[in-house]
Amino acid sequence: MFCKNCGSNISDDAVFCPNCGTQVGEGQSQPQAAPVAENKPNNNTAKPQTSNAVGLVGFILSMVSVLFWIIGLIASSGLLFIVSLMLGIGAIVCSAIGMNTASKQNAPFRGLSISGLVVGIVVVAISIILFIIGLAALSVMF
Numbered sequence: 001m002f003c004k005n006c007g008s009n010i011s012d013d014a015v016f017c018p019n020c021g022t023q024v025g026e027g028q029s030q031p032q033a034a035p036v037a038e039n040k041p042n043n044n045t046a047k048p049q050t051s052n053a054v055g056l057v058g059f060i061l062s063m064v065s066v067l068f069w070i071i072g073l074i075a076s077s078g079l080l081f082i083v084s085l086m087l088g089i090g091a092i093v094c095s096a097i098g099m100n101t102a103s104k105q106n107a108p109f110r111g112l113s114i115s116g117l118v119v120g121i122v123v124v125a126i127s128i129i130l131f132i133i134g135l136a137a138l139s140v141m142f
């Protein structure tokens, strides 16, 4: 066949004219198609992320509860244990909400929320056990 642009004689299965570069056949691989397809995943990852402040607060609360627990242990302060227990319960609640938000709405801090939940449960569990042991010790003494 002949090129419709420059008129040079080219092979029938040619997609582009070797002389002038004009597209003469209907090629299956169009160079312009590939970059458009590559842009699509970028648009998907650019979804607006939901903030997850509750999950972060839960993690911070769990860390603070551990801190109060350690200080309470060193100072042998029952009051600090109670503060630590309250913070631990707050950490469990906030972390559970944060974990739920993270998994349902693709929000950040999923790992932090899980950590906060685990630490909160451990602090509360140990505090309750120590509280029961403390009560038992008191009942033995008096």
Ligand SMILES: [Zn+2]
Pocket: 003, 004, 005, 006, 007, 008, 017, 018, 019, 020, 021, 022
């Ligand atoms: Zn040509």
